[in-house]
Amino acid sequence: MRAVVFDGALRVDEIDEPEPDDDEAVIKVALAGICGTDLELVRGYADFRGVPGHEMVGVVEDCETAPQWLGRRVVGEINVSCGRCRTCRANLPTHCERRSVLGIRGKQGAFANFITLPVANLHEVPPSVSDEAAVFTEPLAAALQILQQVEIDGRDDVAIFGDGRLGLLVAMVLAPTGCRLTVVGKHPHKLAIAQRLHAETRLPEEVAQARFDVVIEATGRPEGATAALEAVRPRGVLVLKTTGVGSGALDTNRIVVDEIEVIGSRCGAFEPALEAMADRIVDPTVLIEDTYALDDAIAAFEHARRRGALKILLRP
Amino acid sequence: MRAVVFDGALRVDEIDEPEPDDDEAVIKVALAGICGTDLELVRGYADFRGVPGHEMVGVVEDCETAPQWLGRRVVGEINVSCGRCRTCRANLPTHCERRSVLGIRGKQGAFANFITLPVANLHEVPPSVSDEAAVFTEPLAAALQILQQVEIDGRDDVAIFGDGRLGLLVAMVLAPTGCRLTVVGKHPHKLAIAQRLHAETRLPEEVAQARFDVVIEATGRPEGATAALEAVRPRGVLVLKTTGVGSGALDTNRIVVDEIEVIGSRCGAFEPALEAMADRIVDPTVLIEDTYALDDAIAAFEHARRRGALKILLRP
Numbered sequence: 221m222r223a224v225v226f227d228g229a230l231r232v233d234e235i236d237e238p239e240p241d242d243d244e245a246v247i248k249v250a251l252a253g254i255c256g257t258d259l260e261l262v263r264g265y266a267d268f269r270g271v272p273g274h275e276m277v278g279v280v281e282d283c284e285t286a287p288q289w290l291g292r293r294v295v296g297e298i299n300v301s302c303g304r305c306r307t308c309r310a311n312l313p314t315h316c317e318r319r320s321v322l323g324i325r326g327k328q329g330a331f332a333n334f335i336t337l338p339v340a341n342l343h344e345v346p347p348s349v350s351d352e353a354a355v356f357t358e359p360l361a362a363a364l365q366i367l368q369q370v371e372i373d374g375r376d377d378v379a380i381f382g383d384g385r386l387g388l389l390v391a392m393v394l395a396p397t398g399c400r401l402t403v404v405g406k407h408p409h410k411l412a413i414a415q416r417l418h419a420e421t422r423l424p425e426e427v428a429q430a431r432f433d434v435v436i437e438a439t440g441r442p443e444g445a446t447a448a449l450e451a452v453r454p455r456g457v458l459v460l461k462t463t464g465v466g467s468g469a470l471d472t473n474r475i476v477v478d479e480i481e482v483i484g485s486r487c488g489a490f491e492p493a494l495e496a497m498a499d500r501i502v503d504p505t506v507l508i509e510d511t512y513a514l515d516d517a518i519a520a521f522e523h524a525r526r527r528g529a530l531k532i533l534l535r536p
Numbered sequence: 537m538r539a540v541v542f543d544g545a546l547r548v549d550e551i552d553e554p555e556p557d558d559d560e561a562v563i564k565v566a567l568a569g570i571c572g573t574d575l576e577l578v579r580g581y582a583d584f585r586g587v588p589g590h591e592m593v594g595v596v597e598d599c600e601t602a603p604q605w606l607g608r609r610v611v612g613e614i615n616v617s618c619g620r621c622r623t624c625r626a627n628l629p630t631h632c633e634r635r636s637v638l639g640i641r642g643k644q645g646a647f648a649n650f651i652t653l654p655v656a657n658l659h660e661v662p663p664s665v666s667d668e669a670a671v672f673t674e675p676l677a678a679a680l681q682i683l684q685q686v687e688i689d690g691r692d693d694v695a696i697f698g699d700g701r702l703g704l705l706v707a708m709v710l711a712p713t714g715c716r717l718t719v720v721g722k723h724p725h726k727l728a729i730a731q732r733l734h735a736e737t738r739l740p741e742e743v744a745q746a747r748f749d750v751v752i753e754a755t756g757r758p759e760g761a762t763a764a765l766e767a768v769r770p771r772g773v774l775v776l777k778t779t780g781v782g783s784g785a786l787d788t789n790r791i792v793v794d795e796i797e798v799i800g801s802r803c804g805a806f807e808p809a810l811e812a813m814a815d816r817i818v819d820p821t822v823l824i825e826d827t828y829a830l831d832d833a834i835a836a837f838e839h840a841r842r843r844g845a846l847k848i849l850l851r852p
Contacts (some may be wrong), residue, residue, distance in 0.1 A: 227721035306747075307770055315770030315794060324647060369795075431622075445788045454623055463792045469785035472761045475800035476779045480684075482798035484791035 222536065223271045226262050227323055234515050235271070238328050240336040245289055246282035247296065249273075249324050251355045251383040252330040254532045256386065256440040258323070260464035262521065266325065271535040273330035273534070274298045274323040277349060277354035286339045293483075295357040297341040297490055298322040312467040316486050333536045342488045346498040353497045355533060356389070356504035362461070363389040363487030364496065367397070370434060370457055374398035381448045382439035383410040383421075385507055386461060390436050391417050391516060392502045393524035399434075402427070404451075407528040412451060427451055437461055439489060442468035454478040459485050507531040538586045538852065539648035540833040542578050548833050551587070554644050556652040558590070561605055562598035563612065565589075567827075568646040570840040572756040572847045574639070574701065576780035582641065590614045590639040590848070597752060602655045605638055611673040611680065613657040614638040629815035630803050640716030644781055647833060649652060649852045656674055659806045662814040669813045671849060672705070672820035673806055679705040679814065681712070681804030686750060686773055690714035693793045695748040697764045698755035699726040699737075701847050702777060706752050707733050708818045715750075718743070720767075725846040729822060743767055758784035770794040775801050823847040 221406050225233045240246050253275035261268040276296070280289040301308050301316030302399025308316045308513035323329020324338065345354045346390050363386065372378060376399040380387045395417040401451060403414035411421040429454035432433065437445050438461045445460060445468035452458045458480060475482060494504040509530040517534055524532040541549045556562050569591035577584040592611065600604040617632030618626050624632050638653065639645020650852065661670045679702065688694060692715040695702045699721025707719050711733040719730035720738050727737040737745075739761060747769035753761050754777045761776060762782035769776045772797060791798060811817040825846040828836035833850055840848040 233845070312771055371783045442788060455628055460788050460792050463789050467790070468788035470788060470791075470798075472776050472784035472786060472800075473759060473779045474783070475786075475798060476802055477800070478804050479800045482786075482791060484788075484793070484794050484797070485796045486792055 221333035222514050224273065224514065225245050225271055227269055227410040228466075229303050230518060231522060234391050235332070237334050238283065238336045238419065241338070243338045243340070244249065244340060245280045245286070245339050247278040247294060247335050248281045248360075249276050249278040249330050249335060249536045251332060251351045252276040252534045252536065253355045253359070254520060254534065255359060256282050257388055257463065259521070259525055263393070265463070265465045268324065271328045271332050272323045273332065275328035275355055275358045276335070277351050277357070278335070280342070281334065289339060289342060293343045293345045293354070295354055295490060295494070296322065296337040296343070298358060299336055299487060300326070304470065313327050325465055331534055331536070343494060346494060347363070349494060349497045352504070352505045352508060352533075354494075357392045358506070359386060359389055360393070360496065360502060360504055361391045361488035361493040363488070363491050364437060364492050366390060366459055367393065368484050369485055370459060370486065372397045372399050372434060376400070376433045376458070378402070378434045378436070379404055379430065379451060380436045380438055381428065381444055381451070382423065383407055383414060383440065384440055387438040388413050388507055390438055390503065390505060391460070391497065392520070393496070395419065396501055400511055402432070413516065431504055432456060434459065442466050444468065445470055449474055450478070450480070450481050451523065455480070456481060457481045459483050480501065482487065508533060511535055515525065537649035538830050540589065540830065541587055543585055544836060545577050546834060548831050549733070550844040553650050554652045556598065557654070559592070559601055559654045559656070560594045560652040561602070561655050561658060561774070563610060563651050563850045565592050565646050565649060565651060567667045568592040568673045568850045568852065570836060570850065571675060572700065573779065575837070575841055577640065579781050581779070581781045584660045585639065587644045587648050588730055589648065590637065591671055591674045592646035592653070593667045594650070596686040597650065598653065606654060607658045607845070609670075609671055610658045611636065611806060612653040612659070612673060612812070615803060616643055616654055616657065620692055629812055647717045647830065647850055649830075659810060662810060664827060665810060665813045666821070668824060669819065672813075673809045673821070674711070675702060675705055676778045676812065676818060676820055677804035677806050677809040678702070678802065679709045679804070680808050681801050682706060682707065682752060684804065685799050685801055686775060688715050688750060692716065692749045693754070694718070694750045695720055695746065695767060696752045696754055697760055697767070699723055699730060700754065700756055702756065703754040705820060706730050706754055706777070706825055707735050708820065709812070711735065712817060718748070725731075725842065726846065736791040747780050747823070748772060756780065758782050760784065761786055764823065765790055765796070768794070768796050771796070773797045773799060777801055782791070824849060828834065840843070
């Protein structure tokens with residue numbers, strides 16, 4: 221099959237189809253999204269080698285363990301947990317100590333014709349959710365995770381630092397809470413999307429003196445954490461979403477003196493994300509900038525890496 | 537009056553008695569404690585100049601605004617807030633944007649014969665609490681603040697990093713929760729105090745692979761935050777207590793990937809601290825290592841700075 225392979229350099233190559241484990245289904249990838257994390261992985265983050273890609277929608281092609289899944293259109297939770305370690309036993313499977321993560325750690329990713337995933341990771345996509353929307357399930361779930369971790373309502377003054385793919389998904393998720401929402405970024409065409417969500421928009425230099433109740437750091441740049449921390453009011457909350465090459469560093473004196481709460485936020489549950497799209501509360505497809513054939517993945521990555529680029533999709 | 541003065545160097549000098557504002561009492565200091573923050577201030581933290589000292593117990597000597605306080609034995613909340621700024625109006629007076637802080641910021645401190653404080657900041661010391669215990673009210677309140685910010689109970693595996701004055705006060709406060717408590721430090725005579733509280737004790741190198749539900753960072757060294765963060769389990773909590781010269785820096789990738797919650801914790805309410813001592817739940821006097829006359833403050837600071845020193849008191 222065809223696949224995007226990273227072994228220090230990025231190329232499109234012919235590789236063997238992945239073999240499913242006993243509890244796994246084989247999924248034919250219909251559409252996959254390039255994420256900021258993918259761009260970091262091919263810059264050296266997490267010493268990644270292999271096939272990247274963790275945002276995808278596809279159709280179950282083979283599933284001996286649970287044939288009822290055959291032919292269904294699915295998205296898949298990306299963390300594959302062991303179910304036996306102390307973290308799994310503590311009901312934190314996404315933090316499993318021995319986990320593999322689709323296209324990120326020890327599990328061949330979705331920039332390929334086929335992937336395998338445990339049946340337990342699969343979610344059927346409702347008919348009303350298009351492939352173009354469903355491919356956003358994973359990042360939308362990650363955005364929705366914020367609302368599992370922080371209570372946000374109409375009294376809160378909330379800022380999102382970063383007007384990129386993730387920042388705008390977070391804006392879509394937070395807008396319905398009724399909070400007073402500000403998106404901080406530099407790209408007029410992206411900030412225009414935030415304005416359509418009735419968010420205020422600001423340039424980074426315009427919020428130097430601000431003091432928000434809650435700040436979501438979604439700049440995709442490790443150094444973004446510094447400015448985001450600055451903008452939190454005393455006893456306020458900073459939610460961190462960015463991972464990448466060269467970790468950020470938070471000033472502990474500021475955290476202590478102003479008694480700030482910092483919350484790391486990574487993955488979220490898929491069902492609420494699928495529901496939010498089925499119910500038309502969130503429409504992530506406005507973020508799609510272009511779609512490339514898998515064989516044009518090098519050009520697609522270059523496009524995704526451009527300043528101001530929104531979502532780039534790959535169609536295997 | 538006599539006072540410890542820091543103007544780049546530390547000396548004991550004759551200075552004018554402080555003039556009380558309209559809402560203030562004059563307090564004759566009976567006993568004052570040297571805190572890690574004082575040692576940091578005279579190393580250059582917060583560009584401090586003036587009279588340090590914020591842990592104290594004394595007797596109200598003058599109080600035109602509220603004469604009923606005259607002669608009472610008191611401790612005093614250290615943050616003097618304006619009551620008018622947006623932070624005060626949000627009911628966060630300890631975070632007042634225009635606050636002065638006794639012996640730390642814009643308010644002459646307690647290493648002197650007299651201080652002034654607003655009557656609103658005063659708490660009468662119960663007769664059963666000795667001066668030697670009451671002088672710990674401020675740091676004990678800061679330790680108790682942790683329990684206002686994090687729910688800790690018998691199911692939790694909790695580690696305190698730091699076996700110093702603050703770390704041991706935190707241990708005294710956490711022991712009654714029934715949590716499984718580990719104090720991490722290097723000083724046998726301090727760890728012995730933790731053991732008497734039925735805490736387990738460990739050397740830093742013994743907890744390299746540990747994964748605690750909650751870690752309290754109380755090492756007093758900014759770089760202590762790094763090892764403390766390492767020891768938190770996924771979705772666990774890190775409470776930061778240390779401030780000082782050269783802030784610590786937290787690895788944002790670790791916080792995001794393991795979805796850790798970091799909570800800055802500074803000052804606490806005085807009444808629960810006084811009650812805990814009156815009820816004999818906590819006896820901080822076991823931490824007293826030596827008491828010096830105010831005129832011997834230079835020697836007292838040198839003693840407090842020694843590796844492994846516990847609480848050093850000054851008697852004006």
